[in-house]
Amino acid sequence: MLPLLTLIKEYRQGLAAFVLMLVALFLMLSVRPGDQQGMNSAQSLVLDIMGGLQRLILSPVEATRAAGERIDDLMALDAENRRLKRELARMAPLQLRAEELRRENQRLKELLSMPADPLYGKLAARVIGDSSSAFAHSLMINAGRDSGAALDSVVMGARGLVGRVIQLGEKHSLVLSILDVNSRVPVMAQRSRIKAMAAGANDRLLRLEFVAREADLEAGDLIITSGSGGVFPKELAVGHVVSLQSVKAGLFQTAWVKPIADFDRLEEVRLLTPATLPDDRLAAQ
Structure with missing residues (x-):
């Protein structure tokens, strides 16, 4: 079945x-x-x-x-x-x-x-190396003598001062950062025109030296280059005052400045190359 x-x-x-x-x-x-x-x-x-x-x-x-x-x-x-x-x-x-x-x-x-100074030429370069450490702050760029770079060419970021060329090759240059302990930049406060020297400290901040205790300087003041010394053109943006420190027995006070240039994100720079170099600087190259 x-x-x-x-x-x-x-x-x-x-x-x-x-x-x-x-x-x-x-x-x-x-x-x-x-x-x-x-x-x-x-x-x-x-x-x-x-x-x-x-x-x-x-x-x-x-x-x-x-x-x-x-x-x-x-x-x-x-x-x-x-x-x-x-x-x-x-x-x-x-x-x-x-x-x-x-x-x-x-x-x-x-x-x-950036506004162009007629005494300086424009030259863009790329940052290809950063040797910054606790003891030095310098950058390698892909512009050298062949591109028109020169010793002491001022190096700018998109917003502020970065440093200057201290070693020159045919295709590359070494830039001393304003953060380096060996860097000195003559500066002044844009508001009060008080002059000082911006010194690197191998840190994120610059130290303003030779600022009189009675100087008219305040937190937030914009610090620009003074043009003294002949290396850095006048009125380049450097940074803003973030703090001041006075010493009772001293004649000077110390101010700390935060650079405008963003060194952590620096990829391209602009070189201000003198249009006409003095004979002694030509001989040095």
Whole structure:
């Protein structure tokens, strides 16, 4: 009995079709000749049965075809997704490079938008090395004698003074930062015109030396170059006073200045090269 049930379950669609065909044949044979109304009814019933039988047979085929088309669509979408992922992976470095170029262009615009002194030429350079440490602060730039750089060329950032060239090569130069302990820059307060000397301390701040105790100097004052000494042009922005320290027994007070130039983010600089160099400086080169 069990094998019979198994066969019926396995071939149930074929058996159902066979039974329906037998029913249709029986109805057709049961109509008497000359009974037109019965003939029409039998034909209609047979058509309905055959239509249902056809749908029964074709339903799995249609379902299989629809499933196949759906699988093809999913495979196509998966392939397109993988292609787009590869394209995004390929474009990521290009997007990063484009963003870097945009930022560099913005920095160079800011750098070159500084007011030009007719006595000095413009020369842009890239910072390629930073040897700053607890004992020294200097930078290497990719501009040398071939590019028009000169000894003591003043080096500016986008907003403030960076230092000066102390060693000159054909294609590279060494810049002494204003933060270096050996750096001295003649300066003055823009507001009160009080003069002083900005000294590097191998720190983030500059120390103002030779400021009289009674000097009109306040926190927040802008410090600019005074032009004394002939190396640094007058009125270059250096930094802002952040604190003052007086000594009771001394004649001077000490002020600390935060440079305007952002040394942590310094990537490009501008050199102020003298348009005409004195004979003694030409001989030194």
